[in-house]
Amino acid sequence: MRETSPVRYDSDRDTWDVFRYEDVYRVLSDHTTFSSNRNAIQNREDSASLIGMDPPQHTKFRNIVNRAFTPKRVADLAPRIEEITHELLDEAAGKGAIDLIEAFAGPLPVIVIAEILGIPREDRHLFKEWSDKLVESPDVQQADAYQASMMEKARVAQELGAYFKKQLDARRVNPGDDLLTVLLDAEVEGERLNEGQLLSFCLLLLVAGNETTTNLITNAVRAFTEQPELQTQLRKNPDLIPGAVEEALRYYSPVAAIPSRFATTDVELGGQMIKKGDQVVAWVASANRDEDKFPDADRFIVNRNPNAHLAFGWGIHFCLGAPLARLEGQIALQAIIERLPNIKLQADTELQPVTSTLVYAVKALPI
Ligand code: HEM
Incomplete structure (x- = not known):
């Protein structure tokens, strides 16, 4: 597609698909021309969810929630994420064969976000069920x-x-030392989030953060089973782990496409004329394999440098949880590489892709 129809109108879905790095980058960077708010085009109300907002509403809201995701707050989570990681791997140890998603990559991000939010331990299972149902791909x-x-x-x-x-x-x-309390208190220019905004933000954290991080870890381990030399390389040199996380994000991008941008004006892109109001889908997974940007794009290179992938999006909506996802990914892969000496797919396994086109993932990874 990148070569033959880099910007293509699909009449069945009534959307434009954008495949090249340069064009995907432009769509994500130019939020004035490519709005995230469907309603704005029809001069209707603001969006209730951060991900569907445009400036100035987005700027204000993002400044408030940024307070809850400062680099220090995220870095402070490292020891606890390590503990949860090793607890889950302890439980999996001895079983021999496991589904990585069920035993490890599924629960890890849900437990972490539940703890960050301050959800009581006894409600965690409910929380996981709710979170799974919200992101289910029918x-x-x-x-x-x-x-x-x-x-x-x-x-x-x-x-x-x-x-x-x-x-x-x-x-x-009874204020606590948790994200819910920080969100209640955070204010910018004297304004706080109202109840509706608080609730929709909490839901967004679950929808945006759990399955994506599960798929980052699973996709990375999948690549390690396909190319066992990566395991040897990382075991010899664990300093390469952060680079391997970035390369996994590029090579098997968990969010394959960002579906919701709307042209605010007629605009030319990749030789095509997109009309005001048209929907544009930015194919991040394709951009991340674009040879014009990444030499040897179809190879997993742990120390690829530079690696300006778009797996977390770009521009004003750049993933708020990226530092947390990176930290979880690094801790998880480090522990897996240290503790599992020779990771292989179980014999006769045929990997089943998740059916959603927006997500790049498998339903199970039996190892
Ligand atoms: C936004 C990917 C993990 C919270 C985004 C966007 C992408 C993305 C592509 C941009 C969407 C757009 O432009 O419309 C990912 C990937 C993850 C991940 C690949 C894991 C590997 C997380 C985590 C959290 C999170 C762990 C929070 C706990 C958010 C939020 C936004 C967002 C709140 C909206 C930001 C805004 O609109 O300003 N993510 N994400 N994400 N992500 Fe993530």
Whole structure:
């Protein structure tokens, strides 16, 4: 596609697909021309969710939530993430064969975010169930199943909203040392988040942060099974782990496409005329394999430098959780490489891709 139709209109989906690095970069960087807020095009209300906002609303909201994700707050989490990582690997040890997602890569980010938010330990299992349901990828070909899954998601979002509301009310009376309390208190220019914004942000953290981090870890280990020499290289030289995380993000990008940009004006892109109001999908996974940007793009090179991948997006919506995802990815891969001496796919395994086109992932990684 990058060579033959780098910017292409798909009449079935009524969207433009953008495949080259240069064009994806432009769509993500130019938020004035490519809005994240569907409603803005129709002069309707602001978005309730950070990811769908444009400036100035986005700038204000992001400045508030940035307070909760400072580099120091994230760095301070390292010892606790290490502990959780080793607890999960201890449980998996001795089993011999495991599904990496079920035993490790699925629970890790959910436990971490639950602890950051200050969710009581006894509610963690509920939290994981809710989080899984929210990001479930129903089969779009099966209309009934799709409809049922969307209704279930709406029900779960409501249940989770009510749960967060209770937790927030408790923090108002008894502030804690957790993210919910920081979010309640954070203010910019005298403004705080209202209740609706707080709840939609909590939901966004789960939807944006859990499955993506699970897939980062799983995709990296998948690459290690496909190219065992990477395991040897990383065992010999653990300093290469942060580079391996970046390369995994580029090579098997967990978010394959960023689906929601809307042209605010008629604009030319890659030789095509995109009309005001048209939807544009930025194919990050394709941009990250663009040979014009990455020499030997189809090779996993642990010490690739520079590695300006777009796996966390770019511009004003650049992933808020990127420092946390990187930290979790580094700690997880370091522990896996140290503790699992020879990682192989189980015999006769055929990997099943997750059906969503927006996510690059497998349903299970039996190792
Ligand atoms: C935004 C990817 C982990 C929270 C984004 C965007 C991408 C992305 C591509 C940009 C979306 C856009 O431009 O419309 C990823 C990947 C992750 C990851 C690949 C893991 C490997 C996390 C984590 C959290 C998080 C752990 C939080 C705990 C967010 C939020 C936004 C966002 C809140 C919206 C930022 C904004 O609109 O200003 N992420 N993410 N993400 N991500 Fe992540």
